[in-house]
Amino acid sequence: MLKVIAQDFIHLDALEIVRPLYRELVELTQREPLCIAYDLFENQKDPGHFIFVEEWPDRAALDIHCASEHFRRLVPLINAHQRQDGTFILMDRFQVGE
């Protein structure tokens, strides 16, 4: 299992431009057969700070997502309105049990 947090920082004057792009990206990604979870959130205290919380079976599935038509079409359209570079973190689950 691979958990991902991806963060975007969008100019305030572009919020209404990016919202339908994010909406399409989320809807199409959630339909990918390998997608376990792909949820988008907004920072309550920083408008334009968008946070994806994702779950994939493995790195290969994430790579397939990043090569998809919808990713390659929509992400550059969103990134054109960035106020700073996005970030992403690839994570392993902390093992609670022994």
Place this chain on the structure above:
Amino acid sequence: MLKVIAQDFIHLDALEIVRPLYRELVELTQREPLCIAYDLFENQKDPGHFIFVEEWPDRAALDIHCASEHFRRLVPLINAHQRQDGTFILMDRFQVGE
């Protein structure tokens, strides 16, 4: 619904000290009646960077968590080994549907 990402940055020489503290914190928090999700992850590329992905019904529930015996006992024990200040983001879900 309130989504939270909380991030800790722990000194490498303290990883084996904090692991059982995190384990207890996760186990006890997941038993809180208002906890919807409380999952802990580790950055694959940055050992000692721990990331909580949490979900609570509302801010009041998060405040009850932060006032719990286990939170007030365990978090200072963990934070004693921080290499930099932790961060947290409170988030709303992006509305995909119209």
